[in-house]
Every structure is written in structure tokens, then in C-alpha cells.
Amino acid sequence: MIKDKSIYIKNIYYMLSYAFQILKQSNYDEVASEKFDNAQDLFAAILSKGIGQQLKQGLYREYVTKNENLSVMRGKLDMPNTIRNRIQRKQKLACEFDELSENNLFNQILKTAIRYLLSNDGVDGERKIALKEVLVFFDEIELLEPSEIAWSRLHYQRNNKNYELLMNVCYFVLDGMLQTTEKGEYKMTSFSDEHMARLYEKFILEYYSQHHTYLSEVKAGQVKWDLVGDNSESMIRFLPTMQTDIMLRLNEKILIIDAKYYGRTLQKQFDKYTLHSNNVYQIFTYVKNQDKNNTGDVAGILLYAKTDEDITPDVMFNMGGNQIGAKTLDLNKEFSLIVAQLDKIAEDYFGKQAI
Incomplete structure (x- = not known):
């Protein structure tokens, strides 16, 4: 149903701005004044601006569980693996501990969405440059398989409220605009009616x-x-x-x-x-x-x-x-x-x- 008309794509932006009030903030003014030929290009512009703004505040961090062999005790002792270390003559303690990390589901989704937008021919060259500029801050963050993303695990609170718009844009990109090819690879498609219906409501x-x-x-x-x-x-x-x-x-x-x-x-x-x-x-x-x-x-x-x-x-x-x-x-x-x-x-x- 979606047609490649710039005014229609701009209306997707306006609809998003009502659904997510953060788009009405001043740092998105440039996006509001531009014309877009397709939804992918619009989403690339929103993500590059939104992520750039988030980087000024720092990427969201949350506690993730890590398992490492350490010289000193940290967190909880993993006894079976510690014994295994002793048998192998390794003077290390196997520890399980929680650590604040940027390598969490929220940032993993952002990096994955950026990757697929960069590979899409419908995204303007200047916007690809902007995406590459923010991508360098995601070196330590893992990529995900779009089909395996647990969207239901995303929960928002005061520290990550600004991610709500970004996650919804990523959802439109990764869940609504990707199709698997016969070779098992992904390719971009049109913005789906199913996702547009939710935004319309x-x-x-x-x-x-x-x-x-x-x-x-x-x-x-x-x-x-x-x-x-x-x-x-x-x-x-x-x-x-x-x-x-x-x-x-x-x-x-x-x-x-x-x-x-x-x-x-x-x-x-x-x-x-x-x-x-x-x-x-x-x-x-x-x-x-x-x-x-x-x-x-x-x-x-x-x-x-x-x-x-x-x-x-x-x-x-x-x-x-x-x-x-x-x-x-x-x-x-x-x-x-x-x-x-x-x-x-x-x-x-x-x-x-x-x-």
C-alpha cells in the first residue's frame, strides 16, 4: 500500500512525532525539514540523529552476567570451573559476577539496525555517512540475528526512556522491512502494512x-x-x-x-x-x-x-x-x-x- 511519494513518507514522520513526543524536540528539526523518498531513508535519518543525541549522554548501560577466570575473588565463586582450573594447574578462580555494560539488548538492536540500513540502496549517501560516524562507538557491542531478537524483553524506565523511539524505529526496520532470501540472507523490503497499522492507530x-x-x-x-x-x-x-x-x-x-x-x-x-x-x-x-x-x-x-x-x-x-x-x-x-x-x-x- 505504501507508495514512494515524499509527502507520504514525510507523513510517516509526522505520525511518529505524535506517537513519540521526543521527535518534537529541537535536535530533530533537520529531519522535519527534509524530504524522503522512502521509509528506510527516513528511519536512517531519525536513528542517526537520535543515536548522536544519546551518545552525548552516554549509551545506556545495564548489569550483565559475566563468567571469567580471575586472580582474585569477584562476585560468586564458580566451584566446578575453579576445580577444573586447579586440575589444569591454572592458578585462577572461576568467578560469576554482574557488571555494568553497554553490550546489552538495547544497544545490540541499535547496531544491528544500523548495519542493515547501511546495506540498503534506498538510504541516502549522506545519511549513511552519519550512521557510520555513530557506528564507531559500537565496537564492543555484539550484532544480533533479526529473527531472534526478543522484543518482548525490552522494558523502559527512567534511565532508558529515550530509547523507546529508537527501539520502535529499529522494530520497524528489523521486523517490518527485512525478508529472508533463499540463501538465508536478509534484504530490505517495503514498510509492512502490519507495522503501519499500529502506527496509524x-x-x-x-x-x-x-x-x-x-x-x-x-x-x-x-x-x-x-x-x-x-x-x-x-x-x-x-x-x-x-x-x-x-x-x-x-x-x-x-x-x-x-x-x-x-x-x-x-x-x-x-x-x-x-x-x-x-x-x-x-x-x-x-x-x-x-x-x-x-x-x-x-x-x-x-x-x-x-x-x-x-x-x-x-x-x-x-x-x-x-x-x-x-x-x-x-x-x-x-x-x-x-x-x-x-x-x-x-x-x-x-x-x-x-x-
Whole structure:
């Protein structure tokens, strides 16, 4: 779905800047003013700037366990290996100890991402030079196999909070843009729809949170099942969780937005184009269970990212007293027009407010 249009790639930057506020800091100003022909080039620019900034503060260090033969005791004695040393007439103690090290998962991921961006033809020559300049500080840090990276092990706290954006960019590069060739090597591909979908959701949520502060609530909330009966509480464990992408509230009025980023917006049956049935059933279920008192104060919108299809949905229906529909957000326009579309969606439902 992604096209090699510079304005579209720049919109990926803007979306990232909402998802990760650190991009709005002054050291990323140059990135914001540049044009990019593809996502790889954009990610290279962000990483070179972000890592350069991190190097001024020092690379993140954490305790890693080491096993070494030492002349003096350090940490915990490894008795079996110490005995083995004695048998081999080595006057060394086998010790196991923890040491602060830059050679940890966070920096290993950074180095691995830099390596693959440097080998990609889509990255501009000047940005490759910038990446090589920061790479020299990673000599003692190991490389990883992208397919074996344990992304779930990444946890953020005060000392490594600045790594969150960098790790997400690396995730887009290493998990979303690499494919294994028949020879077992890796090559760069397009930025995947799956990863773009996650960014699309987070961007919309953060945009409303930052710019529509008049709203009582902006969140990715859960909808509770409206069950009746004596055993409803015990039976609810068999039902799936209803997790919304975006839930906007102004007093009693609620708008549920389900962000959809697909290669094809519509399905075709018997020469007729329709909305994906599962999407309609999903948003209808969210709305009707949220509006358990049938007030009509809950509405739902399927917000599709525009594709190259000729037909783009922009419809609203009254379904059992609730407004439910589908709209299209064109990400291939100037960013000011994109946010104007988002503002209009909120304005159409909640009325004109001071933004």
C-alpha cells in the first residue's frame, strides 16, 4: 500500500512525532525539514540523529552476567570451573559476577539496525555517512540475528526512556522491512502494512489527545459486554475482549473509532463492493454494548486509510438508534489536510469546539 511519494513518507514522520513526543524536540528539526523518498531513508535519518543525541549522554548501560577466570575473588565463586582450573594447574578462580555494560539488548538492536540500513540502496549517501560516524562507538557491542531478537524483553524506565523511539524505529526496520532470501540472507523490503497499522492507530489516538483537550476522555478503552442473567459474570470469560482503538467522550456522548489500515478497503461480492463484513459487525458490537441503555449517545466509525481504489467509503447509517459508519483518511495529502479531516470527524459528532 505504501507508495514512494515524499509527502507520504514525510507523513510517516509526522505520525511518529505524535506517537513519540521526543521527535518534537529541537535536535530533530533537520529531519522535519527534509524530504524522503522512502521509509528506510527516513528511519536512517531519525536513528542517526537520535543515536548522536544519546551518545552525548552516554549509551545506556545495564548489569550483565559475566563468567571469567580471575586472580582474585569477584562476585560468586564458580566451584566446578575453579576445580577444573586447579586440575589444569591454572592458578585462577572461576568467578560469576554482574557488571555494568553497554553490550546489552538495547544497544545490540541499535547496531544491528544500523548495519542493515547501511546495506540498503534506498538510504541516502549522506545519511549513511552519519550512521557510520555513530557506528564507531559500537565496537564492543555484539550484532544480533533479526529473527531472534526478543522484543518482548525490552522494558523502559527512567534511565532508558529515550530509547523507546529508537527501539520502535529499529522494530520497524528489523521486523517490518527485512525478508529472508533463499540463501538465508536478509534484504530490505517495503514498510509492512502490519507495522503501519499500529502506527496509524497510535497517531490518531495521540492526535485527539493532544489537540482536542475539550473532550472529557480520550483513550483506547475496553467495552464491557452487556450481558443479562444470573450466570452472566461467570460466562463472560468465554467472550473475547472488546478493545477499541480510539474512544472519545464528551460528557454523555461517546464516539468509538476503529482505525483500519488495509491494502484493500472494500470487499467485492457478485460485482458489488461493500465494507468488510467483519469490520461492520465489530463496530456495531462495540457501539451497542457500550450504549447498554439505548440512549443513542454512542456512535462508531470505521476510519480507513485511503488506498488507490476508486471507491472510498464516506457513509453514516442509523443502526438501531445509533450512528455507525465508515470514513476514509487520505494519508497522501499535505499533513494539514489530514488533521483537518480528523478535526471534522470530531466536529461532526460533538459540535464545533475550541481546539
